[in-house]
Amino acid sequence: MAIQPARVPGLPENIVVKRSTRRRKSVSASVENGVTVVVIPQRMTNAQARDYALELHERIAKRQARRSKKTDADLEARALQLRTRYLPTNPLPTSVMWSARQQQRWGSCTPADGTIRLSDRLKTMPDYVLDYVLIHELVHLVVNDHGAEFEKLVSMFPEYEKARAYLSGFEAGQAQQHRPE
Ligand SMILES: [Zn+2]
Structure with missing residues (x-):
């Protein structure tokens, strides 16, 4: 080869x-x-x-x-659009920003102050994956765990299963690369 x-x-x-x-x-x-x-x-x-x-x-x-205009402002605008469309009764986030530090997680949310951070690794991923992580964190503004209520809200986003499959496939690929020979 x-x-x-x-x-x-x-x-x-x-x-x-x-x-x-x-x-x-x-x-x-x-x-x-x-x-x-x-x-x-x-x-x-x-x-x-x-x-x-x-x-x-x-x-x-x-x-x-x-090219894709993925600035903090764009990310926040996108989060607000998604919230209006899929989670209209959900509270608004106070800020939504990219983070270069989140190498282990895709996103995080601090319900106390309403802030959301997304790993900048998502910048190069398909839009539906980015949207799913935003929805996931928006739901965490009101639901802490990943129980039934969480699932109900997240499933308002039609491509949530496809996005999860993408992320778990990505993680499995990474794990494989790191497997010692
Ligand atoms: Zn979560």
Whole structure:
């Protein structure tokens, strides 16, 4: 095979490096299902690979954020739209923001002050997945656990099952990548 996945230490879960025997110098990157895939020449060192991968990932993420207008203000506007459409009796959040720190969770909500934070890993994922996480956190403004009341409210969003399947598939993929050989 000409292109094979490589194990490069020091990269976050959403960046995957592949080595190509056909490449001499060129490095390329693309986003597949929320994961940045960086193809590098076979002979590049791990340290070089890590630097290139991080730089390309950053560049792509910025470009995508600009193109899709995924700023904090856009996120908040989207949350308000979703709330009006699917959870009209739900309280309004006081603020909705992206967070670069949430690497273990997709989102969080603080009912006491009405704030919602979403992991910026969601920026590169399909819109219905982002919408689902917003709905999930909006419901947490009024329901703490994931019980029957929570399920009833979340299911107002038609694509909730599809989004959950996407996220659990993504997490399973990550776990597999991290499995020691
Ligand atoms: Zn939850």
